[in-house]
Amino acid sequence: MSRFRNVDFTPAAPVLKQDIGKDDLSAEAYDGLRTASVSSEFERASIKMQREMLPIFRYRDSILYLIETSQVVVLIGHTGSGKSTQLTQYLYEAGWTNKEKSIACTQPRRLAATSVAARVAAELGCELGDTVGYSIRFEDVTSRKTRIKYMTDGMLLREILIDPLLSHYSVIVIDEVHERSTYTDILLCVLKRIIMRRRELRLIISSATLQADELVNFFGNGTKIISIEGKMYPVDMLYLTEPAENYIDKTIETILKIHTSEPPGDILAFLTGRDEIAQVVQELHDRKLSLPTLDNDMLILALYAGLSQESQREVFDPTPENTRKIIISTNIAEASVTIDGIVYVIDCGFVKIRSYDPRLRIDSLVVTPISRASSIQRAGRAGRTRSGKCFCLYTELGASQLSESTVPEIQRTNLAGPLLQIKALGIENIARLDMVSPPPIELVSSALDLLYNLSALDDYAKLTKPLGERLAEIPLDPMLGKILLQSQSYNCINQMLTITAMMSVENVFIFPDHNHHAADEQHEKFIVNEGDHLSLFNVYQAFTVRGKQSSKWAHDRYLNYRALSQAVSIRRQLSRYLSKLGLNVPPALAADVVNVRTETVVKCIVSGFFPNAAKMQPDGSFRLVNVGDGDPEKSVVWVHPSSVMFTRKAEWVIYSQIVQMGEKTYINGITKIERDWLLEAAPNFYQITKER
DNA sequence: GAGCACTGC
Numbered sequence: 001m002s003r004f005r006n007v008d009f010t011p012a013a014p015v016l017k018q019d020i021g022k023d024d025l026s027a028e029a030y031d032g033l034r035t036a037s038v039s040s041e042f043e044r045a046s047i048k049m050q051r052e053m054l055p056i057f058r059y060r061d062s063i064l065y066l067i068e069t070s071q072v073v074v075l076i077g078h079t080g081s082g083k084s085t086q087l088t089q090y091l092y093e094a095g096w097t098n099k100e101k102s103i104a105c106t107q108p109r110r111l112a113a114t115s116v117a118a119r120v121a122a123e124l125g126c127e128l129g130d131t132v133g134y135s136i137r138f139e140d141v142t143s144r145k146t147r148i149k150y151m152t153d154g155m156l157l158r159e160i161l162i163d164p165l166l167s168h169y170s171v172i173v174i175d176e177v178h179e180r181s182t183y184t185d186i187l188l189c190v191l192k193r194i195i196m197r198r199r200e201l202r203l204i205i206s207s208a209t210l211q212a213d214e215l216v217n218f219f220g221n222g223t224k225i226i227s228i229e230g231k232m233y234p235v236d237m238l239y240l241t242e243p244a245e246n247y248i249d250k251t252i253e254t255i256l257k258i259h260t261s262e263p264p265g266d267i268l269a270f271l272t273g274r275d276e277i278a279q280v281v282q283e284l285h286d287r288k289l290s291l292p293t294l295d296n297d298m299l300i301l302a303l304y305a306g307l308s309q310e311s312q313r314e315v316f317d318p319t320p321e322n323t324r325k326i327i328i329s330t331n332i333a334e335a336s337v338t339i340d341g342i343v344y345v346i347d348c349g350f351v352k353i354r355s356y357d358p359r360l361r362i363d364s365l366v367v368t369p370i371s372r373a374s375s376i377q378r379a380g381r382a383g384r385t386r387s388g389k390c391f392c393l394y395t396e397l398g399a400s401q402l403s404e405s406t407v408p409e410i411q412r413t414n415l416a417g418p419l420l421q422i423k424a425l426g427i428e429n430i431a432r433l434d435m436v437s438p439p440p441i442e443l444v445s446s447a448l449d450l451l452y453n454l455s456a457l458d459d460y461a462k463l464t465k466p467l468g469e470r471l472a473e474i475p476l477d478p479m480l481g482k483i484l485l486q487s488q489s490y491n492c493i494n495q496m497l498t499i500t501a502m503m504s505v506e507n508v509f510i511f512p513d514h515n516h517h518a519a520d521e522q523h524e525k526f527i528v529n530e531g532d533h534l535s536l537f538n539v540y541q542a543f544t545v546r547g548k549q550s551s552k553w554a555h556d557r558y559l560n561y562r563a564l565s566q567a568v569s570i571r572r573q574l575s576r577y578l579s580k581l582g583l584n585v586p587p588a589l590a591a592d593v594v595n596v597r598t599e600t601v602v603k604c605i606v607s608g609f610f611p612n613a614a615k616m617q618p619d620g621s622f623r624l625v626n627v628g629d630g631d632p633e634k635s636v637v638w639v640h641p642s643s644v645m646f647t648r649k650a651e652w653v654i655y656s657q658i659v660q661m662g663e664k665t666y667i668n669g670i671t672k673i674e675r676d677w678l679l680e681a682a683p684n685f686y687q688i689t690k691e692r
Numbered sequence: 693g694a695g696c697a698c699t700g701c
Binding site: 108109110136137138152153154155157158179181182183272273274275304305306330331332334335336351352353354365366367409417418421474475476477619620621638639640641642646659661666668 | 693694695696697698699700701
């Protein structure tokens, strides 16, 4: 058994991120949003006291002074400083919302926006949507009275489309900047232009890492920095003396070692994916049986985003008496989900990262070494309630070789949607965008290319009218948006509203571990040979008409009620967008739903997804039509087992998702088409594409 | 033939 060497790790080290339980998926957040109406004097006094105990309180006057005197302030706030909830309240109390102005505070995640807003509303003793509100896609809980508005970063970007100088706001707070979401990066770029034209507007950049220099350089010399410590307990960092051969085995070994030789305290182990987690959970269950009865008290839980809501909730249940809770998790527990009571962290040192290959137009999921910022953040998960230990499954030398931070998302993602928005903001010269981390030129040109092929941009890379302009208004991926907008001329608006809504939610079909056969049998009733899009359409129709949107109906048929309800809400919102754009939306269940030919619906889908075409090979795999030459083996893809086409045949198909994992590339969201429909939908595009 | 990190508009 290899040994760990002890290296001191104290709060003085750059401890990263987030305030306790507020911007995370905490137990409270799972219970839904509660705006405790604070009534009694006693409760008010208690809240005041709690607020004053937060580390940020000492800096209240300094922060307000800096904001008064400089236009941009970079605020470095460590874990548990209270910045997400307090900053906006300080500004509010100091009068920054007088003269009908408001304060905006952006978050990279919806849950953070809603739960922090709920908390702040409670602290101010108001109803959510009153003085304090939030705005996320498809949900706006604000009113004319709202002065503090929490929102996702993407929503603020959308507001700039309507109000280019953000004239409603006196202060903009961009929170969690260190996470560097694509929308955060674009916001920073656009806000830099806005503050030049609105000298009275204030900007607070809130980040948990010490990469402030980069931000100061970006915004210029007048930028001030203030750093606030957090509430953290010390965490001992333990490294391997020699590299691990297999981090899965090492994880199991380390868990058992902690369990049998360390004092009580829950364990959180980071791995990269579902398979690895299942493997470790299984092995631990097996090994548990051979442990002495005294040690036979492990509660082993898996945690990853694909789990059902109920299973995810289980990790928050209090640990039973004399039991050690052991959570085996993906990166979801690094920032999105916060579990209290963790004393031991095991960090495998890797993460699965998605990156987009602009030449092949394929997303890849690759296991990659984590960054130093990540390793510190993971370790910090052990020091939230008391001092803890982090077992790093790599050597100290390995740790020193980690890159400083993760490559920002904007440098490894498909930029078609974001660029369309930037165009809609009237920014023409995209090649010379002033960004903190500019994306590689290949990503930009491939996105422009796609937008051009969709006819959203013209020969001069200007937004087309009305298609390009409308596409930018619709909060969907450009290809999905296109089929929705084209539905007018195909006379199938209702079908496309349903299909785009259903394509916007995940995991509609539930595949239980045990009743697999029963589930398949139920699902089969909705499935048609045309493929995923039309099968999902059938599910939606049945759920809303025969099923009357009942959860029991959905549950009995192994359908995800939450996803279906989301689809109903998204469909309603999309329908409003279409009306706003001047399209005439016929009532649902009108004649067009009944009378339109399937072929017409599929042709409409082809009008947006024609670049994603594939042809079946004799061995059952598919060959992509449009990947760059010279890489024929990379154009071979397989149907993902969760697609309805997995058990069906089609010569030509279009797909809506493509992901490379390890040796294989999978397509999903598949519909059977005729080859001629491609030429019909995009004659120019297919003229220049060689047939394979 | 057999499986997907995490977000977001």
